[in-house]
Amino acid sequence: MLLYGFVYFSYTFYWLRSGMHDALEFTPSVEIKQDVNTDLRFPEGIKYNQPAVSNSRPDVTTVTPWLAPIMWEGTFDLSVIDAIYLHKNITVATTVFALGKYVRFLKDFLESAEQHFMVGYRVHYYLFTDRPDEVPVVTLGPGRQLTVIKTPSSDRWQEITLRRMEMIEKLIEERLVTEADYIFSLDVDTKFCGHWGSETLADIIAVLHPGYFGTPQREFPYERRPESVAFIPPEEGDYYYGGAVIGGRIGYVHKLTKTCHAQLDVDRANQIEVAWQEESHLNKYFLYNKPSKVLSPEYLWQDFKEKTSNMKVIRFSQVIKNYAEVRPNP
Ligand SMILES: CC(=O)N[C@H]1[C@@H](OP(=O)(O)OP(=O)(O)OC[C@H]2O[C@@H](n3ccc(=O)[nH]c3=O)[C@H](O)[C@@H]2O)O[C@H](CO)[C@H](O)[C@@H]1O
Numbered sequence: 001m002l003l004y005g006f007v008y009f010s011y012t013f014y015w016l017r018s019g020m021h022d023a024l025e026f027t028p029s030v031e032i033k034q035d036v037n038t039d040l041r042f043p044e045g046i047k048y049n050q051p052a053v054s055n056s057r058p059d060v061t062t063v064t065p066w067l068a069p070i071m072w073e074g075t076f077d078l079s080v081i082d083a084i085y086l087h088k089n090i091t092v093a094t095t096v097f098a099l100g101k102y103v104r105f106l107k108d109f110l111e112s113a114e115q116h117f118m119v120g121y122r123v124h125y126y127l128f129t130d131r132p133d134e135v136p137v138v139t140l141g142p143g144r145q146l147t148v149i150k151t152p153s154s155d156r157w158q159e160i161t162l163r164r165m166e167m168i169e170k171l172i173e174e175r176l177v178t179e180a181d182y183i184f185s186l187d188v189d190t191k192f193c194g195h196w197g198s199e200t201l202a203d204i205i206a207v208l209h210p211g212y213f214g215t216p217q218r219e220f221p222y223e224r225r226p227e228s229v230a231f232i233p234p235e236e237g238d239y240y241y242g243g244a245v246i247g248g249r250i251g252y253v254h255k256l257t258k259t260c261h262a263q264l265d266v267d268r269a270n271q272i273e274v275a276w277q278e279e280s281h282l283n284k285y286f287l288y289n290k291p292s293k294v295l296s297p298e299y300l301w302q303d304f305k306e307k308t309s310n311m312k313v314i315r316f317s318q319v320i321k322n323y324a325e326v327r328p329n330p
């Protein structure tokens with residue numbers, strides 16, 4: 001049991017640059033000990049509805065071309081998933097950054113997370129902030145805890161958002177390898193408004209950005225300059241993923257953050273700042289490292305958007321903010 005969930009980091013780092021738009025590659029990826037976390041052991045004696053043999057959501061795609069499920073309300077039976085995961089005794093690390101004036105979003109974020117996010121599971125929030133005195137006191141449910149990590153801010157919001165990759169990478173190396181099994185990294189200018197639970201657990205998850213669901217790939221706001229490592233040509237790309245949600249098992253997310261961090265460094269050395277900071281690199285990463293589960297826009301909505309008919313439930317949504325007022329620079 002000591003080795004339960006233990007992650008070995010054994011990276012060899014090399015370049016794969018046959019063309020300008022190849023992403024950096026780390027190989028072999030993190031070696032993860034196969035353990036009780038990944039089997040789908042189901043306890044005896046639990047009754048549930050017989051699985052349907054027709055698609056319960058004909059209005060939306062519920063599976064990617066590489067056969068990863070796309071999570072929509074009505075496609076899963078939570079009682080079945082919880083029966084599998086509740087007895088595994090897992091810890092879910094949740095990183096959130098609240099630098100500068102973004103501390104104001106913490107109260108709603110944390111209070112709503114306590115109501116809706118991974119309820120029944122052990123959750124450990126790791127809160128990065130330069131203003132520990134302004135962290136609100138929020139009563140946490142049983143088995144849930146919060147660690148404040150004092151972090152210097154920056155006078156550029158672009159720097160704050162992209163540096164999350166490096167900070168998550170380090171946090172995983174220094175603490176999460178022994179403290180957690182899964183991790184989610186979430187934007188703080190958000191609120192939970194519906195259930196978000198064990199159905200989101202997977203090796204590596206990505207979320208469909210609500211602004212580009214159904215958009216032709218050539219119109220995705222990918223980085224389009226070939227000089228950038230994040231470059232994606234107009235005829236490539238599966239979906240446009242949002243940078244506000246990343247998650248998965250510790251080792252997989254470590255590989256993701258380490259790769260994106262390295263790619264951001266290469267661009268920086270070449271004096272290129274990509275269109276959407278770490279989100280552009282994340283999209284490049286997922287083009288060549290497909291997510292094993294994809295969250296529908298139910299898991300990342302935007303308050304200003306009119307609810308569409310395929311949205312049976314909104315679970316997590318970006319609140320309306322005055323960009324000029326909350327960010328340190330335009
Ligand atoms: C919905 C969505 O997918 N949002 C993404 C989008 O814009 P957003 O407008 O959502 O970016 P944002 O201003 O919310 O910044 C991302 C996150 O960085 C942190 N932060 C940012 C600025 C600051 O002064 N203090 C601070 O703490 C905070 O946790 C915030 O939630 O593009 C960004 C990169 O350009 C990120 O990829 C966001 O995740």
Ligand SMILES: [Mn+2]
Nearest residue numbers: 187189244318
């Ligand atoms: Mn945001």
